[in-house]
Amino acid sequence: MIHPLILVSVFIASTVLGYFIIRTVPSLLHTPLMSGMNALSGVTIVGAIAATGVAFLAGDGVLSQIAGGLAIALAAVNVFGGFGVTHRMLMMFGKKKKQG
Amino acid sequence: MGALQIVISALLAVLVLAGISMMSKVKTAVAGNLLSALAMLCGIVATLLFAGVVSVWTIYVSILIGALAGSIIAIRVKMIQMPQTVALFNGLGGGASALVGILSVGGDGAFVRFTALLAVAVGMVTLVGSLVAAGKLHRVLPQKPVVWKGHSLLTVLFLALTLVFVAAGIFAGGAWLTLCTAGALVSASLFGLWFSLRVGGADMPITISLLNSLSGVAGAIAGMAIGDVFLVAVGGIVGASGLLLTQIMCRAMNRKLMGILTGAAVTPSAQPNINDNEELVKRIMDLEKKIQQLEQMVADLEARVKTLDGIVSAVPAAEDKPTAASVLSKAKDVIIVPGYGMALAQAQHQVRQLADKLESRGARVRYAIHPVAGRMPGHMNVLLAEADVDYEKLFEMDAINDDFKNADAVVVIGANDVLNPAARNAVGTPIYGMPVLNVDQAPEVIVCNYDLKPGYAGVENPIYSRSKGVYLELGDAKETLMRLISGIA
Numbered sequence: 001m002i003h004p005l006i007l008v009s010v011f012i013a014s015t016v017l018g019y020f021i022i023r024t025v026p027s028l029l030h031t032p033l034m035s036g037m038n039a040l041s042g043v044t045i046v047g048a049i050a051a052t053g054v055a056f057l058a059g060d061g062v063l064s065q066i067a068g069g070l071a072i073a074l075a076a077v078n079v080f081g082g083f084g085v086t087h088r089m090l091m092m093f094g095k096k097k098k099q100g
Numbered sequence: 101m102g103a104l105q106i107v108i109s110a111l112l113a114v115l116v117l118a119g120i121s122m123m124s125k126v127k128t129a130v131a132g133n134l135l136s137a138l139a140m141l142c143g144i145v146a147t148l149l150f151a152g153v154v155s156v157w158t159i160y161v162s163i164l165i166g167a168l169a170g171s172i173i174a175i176r177v178k179m180i181q182m183p184q185t186v187a188l189f190n191g192l193g194g195g196a197s198a199l200v201g202i203l204s205v206g207g208d209g210a211f212v213r214f215t216a217l218l219a220v221a222v223g224m225v226t227l228v229g230s231l232v233a234a235g236k237l238h239r240v241l242p243q244k245p246v247v248w249k250g251h252s253l254l255t256v257l258f259l260a261l262t263l264v265f266v267a268a269g270i271f272a273g274g275a276w277l278t279l280c281t282a283g284a285l286v287s288a289s290l291f292g293l294w295f296s297l298r299v300g301g302a303d304m305p306i307t308i309s310l311l312n313s314l315s316g317v318a319g320a321i322a323g324m325a326i327g328d329v330f331l332v333a334v335g336g337i338v339g340a341s342g343l344l345l346t347q348i349m350c351r352a353m354n355r356k357l358m359g360i361l362t363g364a365a366v367t368p369s370a371q372p373n374i375n376d377n378e379e380l381v382k383r384i385m386d387l388e389k390k391i392q393q394l395e396q397m398v399a400d401l402e403a404r405v406k407t408l409d410g411i412v413s414a415v416p417a418a419e420d421k422p423t424a425a426s427v428l429s430k431a432k433d434v435i436i437v438p439g440y441g442m443a444l445a446q447a448q449h450q451v452r453q454l455a456d457k458l459e460s461r462g463a464r465v466r467y468a469i470h471p472v473a474g475r476m477p478g479h480m481n482v483l484l485a486e487a488d489v490d491y492e493k494l495f496e497m498d499a500i501n502d503d504f505k506n507a508d509a510v511v512v513i514g515a516n517d518v519l520n521p522a523a524r525n526a527v528g529t530p531i532y533g534m535p536v537l538n539v540d541q542a543p544e545v546i547v548c549n550y551d552l553k554p555g556y557a558g559v560e561n562p563i564y565s566r567s568k569g570v571y572l573e574l575g576d577a578k579e580t581l582m583r584l585i586s587g588i589a
Contacts, residue, residue, distance in 0.1 A: 002102060002327045004211045010329055011320050011336045014113060018337035021117055022344050024124040027471055027496055030345065030478030033123055034312055035186050036133055037341045040116065041193040041315040043140060043334040045163075046147045047322045048196055051203040052162075053153020064203055069162040071199035076166020077173070078193040083137045084174025085185060090130045092179075092485040 039082025045075030113333035194226025197318035228292030258291035313342020352471035399551035424571035425587030431508035441514015470518035516555030
């Protein structure tokens with residue numbers, strides 16, 4: 001088990017780093033940025049996989065396995081859908097560049 | 101396994117950050133997005149290995165189902181539906197985090213219980229709030245703020261209850277822990293419902309950004325509960341990004357975040373005692389509906405008169421009285437101001453055609469984009485990009501605001517509050533102090549709005565009643581634009 005203090009400091013560090021990097025994104029790209037972030041928030045799929053897998057191997061009840069499966073599926077919709085629409089939007093921005 | 105896992109997680113998090121920083125330029129943005137996606141994929145594989153769950157087949161089935169559904173939505177969805185799509189995806193991520201919280205709440209230690217319960221709470225607020233926001237954006241729920249009896253009190257109560265359940269759960273075990281989990285889940289959901297129903301249409305850019313931030317925070321907290329560094333790091337990044345966007349949106353509207361959440365400035369002053377007498381309220385609402393219908397009819401008639409006027413005045417003496425088309429025919433420097441109305445009318449392609457026509461006549465055409473035009477950050481940019489408008493012609497408010505006075509003509513398409521000069525001096529109105537586009541400084545202003553009703557903020561726009569240099573082309577923007585295009589000699 002990773003020490004809680006490490007986890008909290010990782011959270012703080014990534015928040016601060018993220019804040020300063022994201023500040024460089026112009027408002028032109030705010031919608032793709034947001035939907036990209038949205039896709040990233042589906043990262044919880046990682047947690048869902050770990051929790052479900054452990055529950056499965058421990059032979060936990062059907063209920064928690066269904067809940068885990070649901071969590072994975074929901075997060076997967078978030079990840080695939082999110083990256084998908086972001087890609088579509090960004091391709092639109094790029095389109096003009098190639099022609100000109 | 102600890103150290104190796106932390107190192108790999110940190111590396112992947114850096115990869116994600118690199119992807120994001122590549123999204124700050126149009127040229128590298130596509131690659132940046134793919135890089136983030138790749139980092140995510142690696143994170144999933146790494147988790148499968150580190151958690152020792154490669155053999156669990158149900159995981160792959162679940163991923164497949166979700167991936168299929170997500171991909172289908174991503175391919176099918178229209179650009180115009182982007183705000184509600186983003187909100188929907190966002191909510192699902194929050195829901196997944198809440199479920200991870202529920203699954204891990206039984207783990208050892210107070211820290212795990214606390215973070216798991218918090219993940220449940222934040223996840224549920226994100227899920228319910230995002231679904232309501234998506235419903236409002238998709239127009240299946242009322243756009244206007246919904247205020248129920250004792251709204252503010254209940255909102256605070258649900259929030260307090262959520263915190264109590266989370267706090268109590270730290271010290272609970274067995275059946276009590278289950279009770280606390282259920283309590284946190286229910287009260288957080290109710291809080292999400294109550295606060296999001298109160299948000300009105302124009303505050304959506306702020307709400308969506310905030311929910312985006314919350315979904316990241318929910319993920320990060322869930323990551324703490326299960327001890328996953330990658331999840332914590334990426335969740336933190338998303339949380340920061342959403343917070344930053346929320347901040348930018350709030351500044352652009354001169355609104356305080358708390359004001360939007362508690363509905364302070366949104367509730368129209370016309371209905372102060374809304375909770376007192378339901379019968380009366382109902383009658384007022386009916387009357388208001390009738391007034392709206394009448395206003396609509398008047399606006400329609402006005403539009404028709406205007407059209408006929410245009411035809412009549414254009415035929416005998418096109419030279420004498422300037423029309424919108426004749427102004428544009430002569431203009432050499434034109435600024436286009438799009439708003440949510442352009443999105444509603446889906447007129448971005450016609451806007452592009454108008455710009456093409458003007459440019460073919462040697463005019464310079466630029467677009468002025470207010471930060472909160474539309475229903476999500478950058479909404480106008482996406483729609484114009486869909487219509488193949490070169491992004492180098494899109495200008496942020498601060499970059500173009502000084503040029504309005506030198507422009508030959510300004511074309512407003514479905515925008516209102518973002519160019520209302522009343523924001524500078526109408527003390528006490530919701531838009532007072534909000535930075536606006538200096539459209540009023542332009543010599544000739546052509547307004548292609550659906551009607552002349554005040555915008556969402558309910559403040560009359562003095563530009564419309566200006567005596568000179570204003571051409572009102574009312575009605576569906578698609579049609580008025582087509583008329584303008586064919587009218588340009």
